[in-house]
Every structure is written in structure tokens, then in C-alpha cells.
Amino acid sequence: MQEDRRLAVLRAIVEDYVATEEPVGSKALVERHHLNVSPATIRNDMAALEDEGYLHQPHTSAGRVPTDKGYRLFVDRLSTVKPTSSAERRAIAGFLEGAVDLDDVVHRSVRLLAQLTRQVAVVQYPTLSRSTVRHIEVVALTPTRLLLVLILSSGRVEQRLVELDADIGDDELGALRSRINLAATGEVIADAAAALDALVRGDEATPAATPPTAAVVETLVEAMSDHRSDERVVVGGTANLARFGDSFETSVRPLLEALEEQVVLLKLLGEATSGGAVTVRIGAEGPYENLASTSVVATGYGPDDALAALGIVGPTRMDYPGTMAAVRAVARYVSRILDES
Amino acid sequence: MQEDRRLAVLRAIVEDYVATEEPVGSKALVERHHLNVSPATIRNDMAALEDEGYLHQPHTSAGRVPTDKGYRLFVDRLSTVKPTSSAERRAIAGFLEGAVDLDDVVHRSVRLLAQLTRQVAVVQYPTLSRSTVRHIEVVALTPTRLLLVLILSSGRVEQRLVELDADIGDDELGALRSRINLAATGEVIADAAAALDALVRGDEATPAATPPTAAVVETLVEAMSDHRSDERVVVGGTANLARFGDSFETSVRPLLEALEEQVVLLKLLGEATSGGAVTVRIGAEGPYENLASTSVVATGYGPDDALAALGIVGPTRMDYPGTMAAVRAVARYVSRILDES
DNA sequence: CCTGGCACTCCGCCGCCGTGAGTGCCAATC
DNA sequence: GATTGGCACTCACGGCGGCGGAGTGCCAGG
Numbered sequence: 222m223q224e225d226r227r228l229a230v231l232r233a234i235v236e237d238y239v240a241t242e243e244p245v246g247s248k249a250l251v252e253r254h255h256l257n258v259s260p261a262t263i264r265n266d267m268a269a270l271e272d273e274g275y276l277h278q279p280h281t282s283a284g285r286v287p288t289d290k291g292y293r294l295f296v297d298r299l300s301t302v303k304p305t306s307s308a309e310r311r312a313i314a315g316f317l318e319g320a321v322d323l324d325d326v327v328h329r330s331v332r333l334l335a336q337l338t339r340q341v342a343v344v345q346y347p348t349l350s351r352s353t354v355r356h357i358e359v360v361a362l363t364p365t366r367l368l369l370v371l372i373l374s375s376g377r378v379e380q381r382l383v384e385l386d387a388d389i390g391d392d393e394l395g396a397l398r399s400r401i402n403l404a405a406t407g408e409v410i411a412d413a414a415a416a417l418d419a420l421v422r423g424d425e426a427t428p429a430a431t432p433p434t435a436a437v438v439e440t441l442v443e444a445m446s447d448h449r450s451d452e453r454v455v456v457g458g459t460a461n462l463a464r465f466g467d468s469f470e471t472s473v474r475p476l477l478e479a480l481e482e483q484v485v486l487l488k489l490l491g492e493a494t495s496g497g498a499v500t501v502r503i504g505a506e507g508p509y510e511n512l513a514s515t516s517v518v519a520t521g522y523g524p525d526d527a528l529a530a531l532g533i534v535g536p537t538r539m540d541y542p543g544t545m546a547a548v549r550a551v552a553r554y555v556s557r558i559l560d561e562s
Numbered sequence: 563m564q565e566d567r568r569l570a571v572l573r574a575i576v577e578d579y580v581a582t583e584e585p586v587g588s589k590a591l592v593e594r595h596h597l598n599v600s601p602a603t604i605r606n607d608m609a610a611l612e613d614e615g616y617l618h619q620p621h622t623s624a625g626r627v628p629t630d631k632g633y634r635l636f637v638d639r640l641s642t643v644k645p646t647s648s649a650e651r652r653a654i655a656g657f658l659e660g661a662v663d664l665d666d667v668v669h670r671s672v673r674l675l676a677q678l679t680r681q682v683a684v685v686q687y688p689t690l691s692r693s694t695v696r697h698i699e700v701v702a703l704t705p706t707r708l709l710l711v712l713i714l715s716s717g718r719v720e721q722r723l724v725e726l727d728a729d730i731g732d733d734e735l736g737a738l739r740s741r742i743n744l745a746a747t748g749e750v751i752a753d754a755a756a757a758l759d760a761l762v763r764g765d766e767a768t769p770a771a772t773p774p775t776a777a778v779v780e781t782l783v784e785a786m787s788d789h790r791s792d793e794r795v796v797v798g799g800t801a802n803l804a805r806f807g808d809s810f811e812t813s814v815r816p817l818l819e820a821l822e823e824q825v826v827l828l829k830l831l832g833e834a835t836s837g838g839a840v841t842v843r844i845g846a847e848g849p850y851e852n853l854a855s856t857s858v859v860a861t862g863y864g865p866d867d868a869l870a871a872l873g874i875v876g877p878t879r880m881d882y883p884g885t886m887a888a889v890r891a892v893a894r895y896v897s898r899i900l901d902e903s
Numbered sequence: 904c905c906t907g908g909c910a911c912t913c914c915g916c917c918g919c920c921g922t923g924a925g926t927g928c929c930a931a932t933c
Numbered sequence: 934g935a936t937t938g939g940c941a942c943t944c945a946c947g948g949c950g951g952c953g954g955a956g957t958g959c960c961a962g963g
Contacts, residue, residue: 246924260937261937278926279945281927282923282924282943284924284925322721324794460819463815474801477803480800599905606958619956621913623911
């Protein structure tokens with residue numbers, strides 16, 4: 222069936238181009254892959270593939286290069302995700318094992334991903350909005366100054382100071398602490414905020430809250446709805462950009478600019494948080510002009526893969542199977558580590 | 563006096579070269595700067611400056627370029643730090659004002675510095691070792707599981723979990739909490755660690771500590787002496803590397819690699835923490851091969867400028883007066899903000 | 904000590920051409 | 934109808950040579 226062979230040709234071209242970084246010609250193809258046909262046949266196939274938009278030739282009398290559409294087909298139908306070798310798995314586990322806190326996990330993950338894929342790695346901090354409240358502590362630093370410590374399931378800790386108008390006694394403080402925890406502990410952020418809000422508004426059954434409670438709750442709700450912390454992303458492995466053989470100005474510069482824009486990164490990663498599978502965005506598929514010549518491979522991590530996302534950014538000409546495997550493997554290990562702690 | 567003129571020539575060459583990025587010749591010099599002498603005279607001066615090692619000519623019949631030594635002389639004796647304009651000051655203040663927590667201050671500072679200097683900015687997190695303990699909170703998550711929250715004067719918050727062998731009661735917990743805070747609050751990290759240590763060892767006057775106290779103190783001391791957190795540095799503005807006109811491979815790549823090595827960055831910044839003034843490291847002055855073609859402009863910030871350091875990394879061909887002014891200004895504002903909070 | 908003049912050097916640029924990889928097309932073959 | 938070998942064609946790439954111009958070093962005169 223010649224349709225099958227055409228796909229095999231596309232696959233071979235992608236593989237060779239990724240390996241050699243040079244346009245691949247018909248002759249080289251038949252030599253390197255044991256397609257049992259002549260170069261002329263391959264040329265016909267390549268011409269057809271080009272008509273359909275999967276290939277592109279930089280100029281007449283040059284070999285072919287996959288287009289974004291070609292890579293897309295390759296990723297969707299022609300590639301099998303490489304299983305991670307046991308050596309790799311051990312490396313990942315060893316690398317992440319020593320992490321002591323959330324910051325450390327995130328930073329190690331970035332380095333690890335960058336190292337494994339030899340690309341620029343991006344890891345998003347666990348989002349506030351998906352976390353649940355593990356515990357809220359209220360500490361009186363002075364009789365009028367309270368320290369609020371908000372501990373989340375993701376391991377994140379937020380703290381806030383509250384100034385009171387009047388002194389607060391130990392009893393009142395204890396009552397406040399337990400009321401708040403009763404309402405919020407175990408809840409998803411949004412629900413916790415709502416519950417706390419209800420607490421302070423009061424209703425027929427319960428009396429309106431005392432001024433200290435009101436002040437504390439206000440601050441807590443603010444901290445919870447404060448999504449700045451959602452916007453934190455760590456980038457690593459930028460040195461790998463040096464391997465961008467082709468033009469520095471047209472590829473690397475815009476990419477560096479995009480990497481500085483946390484908002485862009487978050488949107489990219491955001492697209493990947495759903496579904497649980499590894500997401501691949503190829504070339505100009507997205508609306509980001511700066512990333513027109515790059516691909517993003519990302520996936521969610523954490524419970525249900527919905528806590529946050531991580532991935533890599535690299536040239537469209539990349540080893541998709543290997544990269545996808547690495548991203549998936551790291552995400553799994555990170556999920557596991559976060560689950561344990 | 564011809565010696566004065568020679569220095570004026572060097573200054574002019576540095577300024578022109580920084581502005582134009584091209585070797586500067588004698589004719590262009592006399593035109594752009596109103597040195598009231600002929601090009602021939604300048605040529606003689608330039609030849610002399612070259613003999614002394616301040617200038618270098620890429621090849622015969624090209625203009626001159628400052629050497630590292632030339633930049634050094636320029637920075638030490640020929641440049642006056644530009645006073646920051648009031649507009650700039652307002653921009654800085656406005657940019658940093660919105661910061662809510664330490665993370666935010668650090669990240670905003672990096673962006674700000676990168677923007678002001680159009681270079682790669684580097685900001686070190688406040689070092690643990692210089693901070694004092696503001697408060698230690700001990701929270702029982704379960705009867706055998708304690709959460710320790712260590713709040714430092716720098717705004718940093720460290721938290722640790724401790725598992726106990728036996729249940730702990732509320733009374734014991736309260737006693738533990740007050741003993742620990744009594745010993746550590748207000749002390750510099752190192753002293754606090756020592757005081758806690760003394761607490762647990764006990765002496766003739768006081769009984770030896772209970773097992774829970776011992777466990778808690780051990781964890782605290784570990785957290786305090788754990789200098790990983792000292793090793794945190796934030797980098798920004800890497801997109802500015804695109805302005806490196808000359809060879810990408812020889813300049814940008816090694817620089818990107820160096821930027822990934824937090825250890826190197828810390829050493830660089832470490833040199834700047836002392837003395838209070840802005841420190842400049844030019845080209846190959848340091849032992850870092852990767853940074854042979856770059857300069858580092860850095861200074862300390864925080865009380866006594868000793869809390870941590872921030873600065874920028876850029877090509878040796880940079881606007882030193884402007885950059886130094888920007889670094890100094892940002893450091894001052896950051897110090898002030900940290901002081902207030 | 905400065906200056907104008909002059910010969911010299913050498914980089915960067917441009918156009919040229921040969922080479923070779925790779926193509927498209929066609930007629931012959933299976 | 935698919936495959937194949939043959940063939941003419943195209944075009945990027947690299948090396949070569951010549952030239953223009955910026956900039957220098959040196960020298961003799963002010």
C-alpha cells in the first residue's frame with residue numbers, strides 16, 4: 222500500500238531531520254532506512270507529501286524538511302512514546318529524592334527536565350486555586366498583632382500579618398483559631414474562602430463575628446484569592462538555546478523574550494493542565510508570534526494532573542518521542558513526591 | 563598637560579565604543595569630542611595608550627578598542643556615576659512599591675534592574691546567616707506531628723515537619739513554644755542555633771530537655787544551618803543577551819551556562835557584599851572562564867548592605883556609569899523596602 | 904610638542920564561477 | 934498502475950580576486 226509507505230517516508234524524514242539538522246534527500250533516505258524502493262519512488266512520495274503540506278523544501282534542489290503540519294501528523298500518528306529506561310527512571314528518582322521543600326522540588330524538576338531533554342524547561346508552581354487548606358494557624362505576636370499562617374495541601378505556606386484595634390485575649394484567640402479551622406480545613410481554596418466569608422457575615426443561627434474575627438477573615442480571604450502566587454513559573458536550561466543552530470535573531474531572541482513573560486508561559490502551560498496526557502503545541506499553532514518556530518511539550522502534575530503543569534520549550538525540530546517520555550516521567554515523579562510529603 | 567589629554571582620549575574612546583560598538587578611530591574622535599587637537603596628535607596618544615595596555619587594535623588599520631585594563635582605569639578614575647534622574651527614581655519606587663512579600667520584592671527587583679540596564683540582572687535572596695529570628699511557631703497538626711514555622715527578619719519563612727514518638731499535650735506544647743522563643747527570638751541565626759542547642763543539652767541549673775524538645779530543636783537547628791536557602795539567586799532579562807552583537811557561540815553560550823550555575827553567581831555576588839560601594843568586575847579579572855568577555859556590576863543591599871547582593875552581568879562593552887547608578891539606586895530602594903516591612 | 908602630508912596596510916564587500924547534491928520529468932519495465 | 938533508471942536542470946555554497954576606504958605610522962616642518 223503506497224499510502225503506508227508515504228507515512229513511513231514522513232516518519233523517516235522527521236527522524237533524520239531531527240538527527241542531522243539538515244534537509245533530507247531521497248537518496249540518503251533509502252540508504253539509512255531500509256525502504257525497499259528506489260530513490261525515484263521516494264521522490265514521488267515526497268512530492269505528494271509536499272503537495273499535502275507535510276513537507277517543505279527550502280529551495281529547489283534541496284532536500285525536504287517537515288512542516289508544522291508534518292510534525293503534527295508525526296506526533297499524532299507516527300510516533301510511539303519511548304518507554305523511559307530504568308536507568309533514566311533511577312536518575313529521575315535519585316535527583317528528586319533529596320528535595321526538602323516545595324521550592325526545592327520545583328527547582329530540581331526544572332534542572333532535571335532541562336538536563337534530560339536538553340531543552341529549556343518550565344515548571345509552574347502548584348496553583349493556589351487547586352489546593353486544599355491543610356491548616357490555618359493564628360499566632361499573637363503581640364496582643365494587637367496577629368500572624369496568620371496558611372498551610373496548603375500543595376506544601377505552600379502563605380503568611381500574613383493582621384493589626385487589631387484592641388487587645389485580644391488567649392481565650393478569644395483560641396476560639397477564633399478553632400472556628401476558622403473548622404470552617405476552612407480540608408476545603409478547596411475557593412470553598413474555604415466562601416466558608417470563612419459566611420462565618421463573618423453570620424446568619425440567624427449564629428451571632429455576627431467579633432471585630433478581630435472579621436479582620437482575620439478578611440486578610441485570609443484576601444490571601445486566598447490572591448492569585449499572584451499562581452503566576453509563578455520557574456525556567457531553566459536556557460543554555461540549551463545555544464544549540465539552536467539556525468539564526469539567533471529570528472529564533473532565540475523572541476524565545477528569550479517569551480520566557481520572560483510569565484503570563485505567556487502560564488497560558489502555554491495552562492493548556493496542558495487538562496486531560497492528563499502530554500500535550501504538544503507545534504510551531505505556529507498557537508497565537509504567540511514569538512514562539513512560531515518552537516514547540517511546547519507539557520503536561521499537568523499533581524493529583525489528577527490538575528495541580529499545575531510542567532514542560533519544555535524547544536525548536537520544532539526536536540525529538541518528540543523522547544521529549545514527551547521525559548516530560549511525562551518527570552511529571553509522574555513530581556506528582557508522587559508531592560503526594561508523599 | 564599631555565597626560566591629562568591622554569586620559570581624556572581614553573575616556574572618549576570608551577564612551578564612543580560603548581555607544582557605537584565599533585572600533586573608534588582618531589578622526590571620529592576629534593570630531594565627536596571637542597578635543598582641540600589634530601587627529602595626528604590623537605594617534606600618538608592612542609599609540610602610547612596601547613603601549614601601556616589600555617587599548618587594543620583588532621588589526622592594523624582599524625580603530626582602537628579598550629582593553630579590560632582600559633575599562634578598569636575608566637571605571638576607577640575617569641567616570642563619574644550618573645546621578646539617577648528623578649523620573650528614574652520615581653519609576654523605581656513605583657515599580658517596587660506594589661510588592662507584597664519577599665518573593666515579590668526579589669522578582670520585581672530583577673525585572674526592574676534588567677529593564678533599567680538592559681542587561682541580565684541577578685538578585686540574591688537575603689542570606690539566612692545575616693538574618694535574625696523574628697518568631698518561631700510550633701503547631702500540632704496531629705498529636706504526634708508538629709509543624710515548625712521559622713520567621714526571619716528578612717521576611718523569609720521556613721517551615722519543617724517533626725514527627726514525635728509519643729503524643730504531646732497542649733500544656734507541654736505551650737511550654738515548648740515559649741522556651742524556644744525565649745531562647746531564639748531576636749537573635750542572629752547562628753546565635754539562635756547555639757542558644758537552642760544549649761537549651762537541649764541542659765546544664766546543672768536546668769533539667770535536660772524532654773524528647774519532644776530535643777526533636778524540635780534538632781530540626782530547627784538543622785533548618786538554621788541549612789544554607790541551601792542561601793544559594794538562591796534569581797536571574798532575569800536574559801532576552802537582553804540578544805543585543806550581544808558579536809559572536810553568539812563565544813559570548814552568549816558560556817554566559818548562559820554560567821547563569822545556570824548558581825554557585826558561580828553566588829561567588830560573583832558574594833564579592834560585592836562588602837564595603838557598601840558598587841563593585842565592578844571587568845572581563846577576565848575573575849577566575850571564571852565563561853565570563854571572560856563580560857563584566858559584573860554588583861552591590862550589597864539590606865542593613866549595612868550586608869544582607870545579600872544584587873547586580874547585573876553584561877558585555878565588558880557597557881555603559882558603566884549608567885549601569886552603576888542603576889544598580890546602586892535599585893539596591894537602595896530594595897534596602898528601604900525591606901527595612902520598612 | 905603639535906600638525907599636515909603621505910605611503911601603507913588590511914578588512915570587508917562584491918561579483919564570479921565551479922561543484923555537487925538534489926530535484927522533476929519521462930520513458931521503460933514489472 | 935506502481936516502480937525504476939536515466940537525464941537535464943536548478944541553485945545554495947564556498948573559494949578566489951580585485952577594489953575601495955578607513956585608519957594607521959612616520960616624518961618633516963612649524
